Amino acid sequence: MRIVIKLGTSSLTYPTGRLNIRRTEKLCKVISDIASSGHETVLVSSGAIAMGMGKLSLKNKPADLVARQALAAIGQSELMAVYDRLFATYNYVVGQILLSGEDLKDESRRTHFCNTLEKVLDYGAIPVINENDTLAVDEIKVGDNDTLSALVATCVGADLLVILSDVNGLYDGDPRINKNAKIIKNVSSVSPEMLSKAGGSGTALGTGGMLTKLHAAAICENKCKMVIASSADPEILYDITEGKDGEYTKFFW
DSSP, X not given: OEEEEEEOHHHHBOTTSSBOXXXXXXXXXXXXXXXXXXXXXXXXXXXXXXXXXXXXXXXXXXXXXXXXXXXXXXXXXXXXXXXXXXXXXXXXXXXXXXXXXXXXXXXXXXXXXXXXXXXXXXXXXXXXXXXXXXXXXXXTXXXXXXXHHHHHHHHTTOSEEEEEESSOSOBSSOTTTOTTOOBOOEESSOOHHHHHHOOSBSSSSOSOBHHHHHXXXXXXXXXXXXXXXXXXXXXXXXXXXXXXXXXXXXXXX
């Protein structure tokens, strides 16, 4: 099975922007184990801007584009250094691929991306994909890695997309407001009503929220299965890849 795993900023860092070492180490361990079991594994990872902020001890995400691009340049190298070190512990090599929206829209560039990713997988390495935030501007960027992960999953013919975040899945109400809100465990299609009820960005450091995750699901519909789950316990990936039910939302199973 070919699996794309998307890690949000909140999965990798504390609210300070500093790396959540314990969780990131465990995520890399579980992902390596899943790859060792025979699954082709692709990682779409956020976190570059947040890690750049942490490295420079900045408390607030800047509003201007140039500052965010500079932070992405600083943080992306830090992020890949972390992945390189942690995956090497389990005898895996990582390969970085940075994309813009144009790379996926243009047929020739999209083909080159897919060919490169296929070769990285052929070499037994784990591709780590992120948007090229250092150069991306509004006209050419994807905008969030939930959408990017869905575009990557459909581009490379993945069987499953797993979006790990700070939420357990899709609820029938806002769990931050309604304590009785229940998780929706199975979704067969993404309806306009679902999209209209979804909120905005979930955290100060991230760019996504439930709306971007549902947009990702809409991209995957009729193409590959998808799961939204919490990254609090990385071992949840075992249950997901084995097709078990749990406290997460499964789309199109």
